[in-house]
Amino acid sequence: MTEVIAYRLDQLIAGDAVNVRPQDEEVSELVASIRAHGLLQPLVGRLRGDKVEIVDGNRRLKALQLIDSDDDAADITTIDKVHVVLRLGEDEVDAFEVSLAANVLRKPLHPVREFEAFADLIEKGKPKEEIAAHFGIPLRAVEQRLALGRLHEDVRAAWLEGRITGEAARAFTLVPAEQQAAYLRKAIETDEGWRLRADTVRRSFTAETVEADTPKVRFVGIEAYRAAGGGFVADLFANEPDLTDSALLERLANEKLAAEAARLKQDEGWGEVLFGNEARTYEWNRITKPALPDSEKPARAIEIEARLLAIAEHRDKLDEALLEIEDEDRLDEIERDRDVLLDEEDRLDLELEALIEAQTWLRLTEAQRSKAITTVGYNRDGKLTIARGYTRSKPKAEPKPTAMAAPAPKPSAGGEEAPEPARLSAALVDDLALTATRAAAHVLAGEPRIALAAFVATAVTWGTPLRFDNKGRQQGPSLPWPGRSHQTEERFGKVFRDVLGWDMDALQKGAAKVIAGTLDFTSAALAYHSYDSLKADAVTDLRASLPKEMHRAALVQAFDPADYFSKAPKQESIIAIAECGDDPGKYAKLKKADLGATAARLANARAWLPATLRGEVFDAVLPAEPEAEDQDEQAGEHEASAELETAESAAEAAQRIWQDQERKRLEELKTPDVRAEFAARGIKAPFGKSKNQMIEMLLAQPAETEEAA
Structure with missing residues (x-):
């Protein structure tokens, strides 16, 4: 039984338990729509004490509450009461089913129909700006919808029928409707479905343009190109639209290179500074680069080196802090600080390299530089590159060397000097070398x-x-x-x-x-x-052919469980604990690091290997050792052996108890204090190990020392 009743907003509560949608969804577009058009669909609810719990319409309720909150701040009232379809006598299961039905049975509007509707609004006189405000979306999003709504009808039909994707449809907006239809018709008539892939459509319509993400564009700069009157492809869906005037872009790049060439020629005195096709460094020799004494380093270079040293020290401290701090907010802050330092370090490295390079080549005399060539260009990142110290002169061509050495001429029987052998061409000598190769092979x-x-x-x-x-x-x-x-x-x-x-x-x-x-x-x-x-099967074939016991022992020896679990997802620790025969539920409340340490301990004890290492060749763990009682039953005559086995098990139990206590103590220490434990035990502290890895090494040390003794 249902009835529609108007309630005050403060009488309504969100139905968290019976709502299939998450409660943290974004509703800004819905807020704008309700402000512009009002609440178009009533909420659905049920009585919950003196309140009404919303079963369907929690996003609308959240939007209404945001509007009411804004109104309170502005001291105005736009929401009086809200109409709710009240479902009487409904239990929680029925309410959840209603929420599910409302969301599952709601058929979404196909993008084509949505975009056609936006285009109709414009044709009926609605300004784009007003549509954007009423639907709570950016103006650019409205323009994108309009472009898709104005696609040629054949393209829209192909999209509706599933013959092209939404991404391909967006590529069709790059050209007029007539060109869209012609391209689509050709692709269908020739039955060349690959022509309708999004990337192929885009390339076909932008063959004469230049992508914004290219070295030349980065070197010239978008703003410089725009200021020179350069045009762009009207692409509403690209963050950086393609450039239409490749000739202008080429001219701007050459002008920028020419200006840099003139500066270098004037400031450094090079005979020629070339770029483009004239910079044929592969044909030239390069002067030996002079050395730069520390006493001649520029002051700015010394300043940069000092700053780089300070950055490295600061970064080391941040790296240590990352190993010790567990607060997520503080970790994020440290990561941001570290990224800022890395960016500054990269920038200063480039500046220092350029300074040292220039100062080094200036150690050539003016006369040497006046006869030498420098080239300018740009790299993949669009950064200026300078290559100094080339000369046009080439060494005299020598015969190509060969691995086939001719024997030294022998003197004649009469003691006369043997005649000089004929000089063979390099090609002929190589033919002989190939003959010798064939015979020797x-x-x-x-x-x-x-x-x-x-x-x-x-x-x-x-x-x-x-x-x-x-x-x-x-x-x-x-x-x-x-x-x-x-x-x-x-x-x-x-x-x-x-x-x-x-x-x-x-x-x-x-x-x-x-x-x-x-x-x-x-x-x-x-x-x-x-x-x-x-090939994966080749790896499997080879590994399977190796002696199994020896192979597995080598894998266990090479595998570092502590390091592995410190880097692997938490789920991998849970899987390992279970495969080692323990109950992961006992450790459910442990943090990732502690859970990983537990998994590492069990992995060491059971010789556990992860799935990637064991492949199709090995089991996860070695078979468990039989209990002492089982051994007695199987071989009663070996009572002495059974007693020895029991004694060894007790020793192992004592060792495990000590390890658990020691592990707890070490985990409470900070990383520097854990490192100090090595010095206290007379062991050299390992370099580059994490806190968890060092703890595992310390726990293993007493056993290793005993064995050595």
């Missing part, structure tokens, strides 16, 4: 011992004839020589001869170490060319 393929020796030697030297490139992570045991780097001085021939002396067993083990160093299961291996991108 065929022979080497049948000599596994020599091939393995060359393979191992190549892993630790440069310039070898085996041209493989190891992009692996360089993990696992190492060879007797350090891995090759810029400091490598080992010669291939010497290492090769040493390895040839190994027996086959040592040779195979050495090759295995090299191959192990090439492994990489990380995302870096996905960045290679598509044909060589890392």
Whole structure:
């Protein structure tokens, strides 16, 4: 049974328990609409004591309350009473069902119909500004709706039928209606559905324009382009509309570069300062850059260095504070301060680099600079770039080097000096080198011992004839020589001869170490060319082939639970606790850090591995050790062993009790005090570890010390 009754606003309360919508929804547009049009639909409620609880219409109630609050502040009254459809004798379940039905059965207006209605309002004389005020939306939003409402009827029909998306419809607004229809018709007639994708539509209509987010536009600047009379694409849906005059943009960029070139030529005395196609630095030589003594650093550079040092110290303090503070508001404040420092640091780094670069090249004499070339340009961020110290002269062309060295001429039998060999062309020498490569490759393929020796030697030297490139992570045991780097001085021939002396067993083990160093299961291996991108099934096949027990033990050894849970979501700690056989509900009230510490303790005890590490090869944890009583039942004759097992379990229990007490004590300390615990125990404090990681290391230390003793 229902009836419509008018109530004062203070008699109405929100139906939180029976309302399916969240109570914190934004209602500013609804406020504007009610002010302009009044309450178009009555609320629905039920009696709750001396109040009326709203079942349907809580957003409208919130908007009415905001209007009434504003009216009280302005000492005016615009809301007298509110009409409510009162549902009598309705329990909470029925009330919730009514709220659900009111929201589920309300069919939303298709965007096309909404935008057509906005266009009709304009045609009937409503100003855009008034529509924006009445609906509580920005004027730009009204203009966007009008543009979509004026789409060609065929485009609107395609949107209604689902053949194009709303994003594609917005792209169609870039051109007149006739052009919209022609494009749509061609795409449909040729059955080329890809032409109706939003990005394709936009590119088709903006082929002659310049995107605002390009290096050249950033270099010139939008305001400079606008001031020069540059036009823009009338795109109501872009934060930065495309530029229409590419020729003007090019001229403005060249003028800005020319001005900078003139300044450098005047101030620094370079013979030429070039840009654009004339800046062919790839054809020139570059003068050796002089050194800049500290005594000649500009005063501003010294000032910047001091400020950068202060910023680094301040940032370190903020980083320490982030590890200790738990108050969310304070953490947000520290993060903001840190971001400000990082921005200042980046800006000062760029300024310092430019100052030092300019001052360094000014150490050349005026005569040297007057014969040299500098170039100017801009980078991807639209920032000015300057490259100083080039010369046009090129060294005399030399024959291309080759790895095939010709033997020295031998003297004749009569002691006469052998004639100088003919000078072959570089191309011919390279042909010979390819022939030698082909022959050696065929022979080497049948000599596994020599091939393995060359393979191992190549892993630790440069310039070898085996041209493989190891992009692996360089993990696992190492060879007797350090891995090759810029400091490598080992010669291939010497290492090769040493390895040839190994027996086959040592040779195979050495090759295995090299191959192990090439492994990489990380995302870096996905960045290679598509044909060589890392495949998940290949990783699984390889991991599954390794000795299972040894492989799992190595994973447990390499895995750091404390570090993992400090970075993983809270849910991962809950999953780990459950997989370790404990009840996560016991720890429900713990904060993320404490829950992670608990999970880390259990993971260490049960040799737990996360799903990503165990893959399809391993279980989450090692099987639990059998209880002492079970062992007695299975093997009663080994009572002594059972007693020993019981004693060991008691010791482990005592260890766990100590660890729990010690953990609680350490967690109450601040990070610097936890670090000081290492010094108190005569251990070097670890660098770069979090508080939780250091606690886990301290808890593990007594056990490790006992074992060592």
